[in-house]
Amino acid sequence: MASSSKTITVVSSDGDEFEMTMKAAEQSKLITHMLDEFGVSDKVPLYNVNSETMAKVMEYCKKHADHEAAKEEDGGAAIGAGGEEELKKWDDEFLKVENGLLFNIILAANYLEIKSLLDSSCQAVADMIKGKTPEQIREIFNIKNDFTPEEEAKLRSENEWAFQED
């Protein structure tokens, strides 16, 4: 890939190849560093990310790269405050996926060092558990309660303040 074509290829753990523009690639600090180190000619192996997650991450990077480009072009005029809100709405819709994929997106965003995606996706999961009791949290994520009744009682008394009503 010649650098003038402004695209790079990344390879997922499943062996699938994805093409992304340089601008989109720059959303990820990890990819940027790898490109700085090793140049754009080779394919970038991202073996910690599977294809399904990669596709979503690509979509995110492209959307945010396009948004940034639009901001630069119009000098911020066309985007304005409405544009930021629109992007936020797009992010919210984008993250409405089932839990497994959402968690993989978080892990991928962490690995690829895409701060905005990491923040948004973590916030989405955080919102799921806000104000919930431990039992409810276990239900949402199908987590096994591995405490003994005594341990659980001790924990509850330690955190009694949180269980009190306002």
Add this chain to the structure above:
Amino acid sequence: MKRPHAGDDEKMKKLKLVSVDEQGDDWASGNPSGPLYFDDNLLFEVLKHVDARTLAMAACVSKQWHKTAQDERLWELICTKQWANTGCGEQQLRSVVLALGGFRRLHALFLWRLSKPQSSSASASASSSSSSASWPAFQPMMRSKPSPRLGKDEVHLSLSLLSIRYYEKMNFNNRSR
């Protein structure tokens, strides 16, 4: 930000049997990561975004969640979010608080009560037994401060009370050196 996996893999393997989703994403670390696999890293990142009460609830969910929710860095975030300028450096404050028992204790014992409007003194008297004996005397002051944002005075007060508690728990024999 990246931390090695804790030794909770065995428990995670059990989770996979329970889930019915077909996805079965294969995380490169080789762990059987079903759709409900909670990496310690992931959990830490997520818990950075919750409020204090949710964090305390999270500590009661499971052993892995408990370990992550106890992390002082998360509680430091929660404490410092509420603080206005405390007048001392971040690193300095961190050293002091950690030496005196940590941010989690600071929050659970003192900050939590300061940041919510006191509707009755009953909630304070029913609190954990380790609270300072002088606490009830400050109740009237709390009632007039419904705002969750804590100023320098509240921060200094909490730190003082934390110090008092620390000294109360010190072994008296050692102090007479």
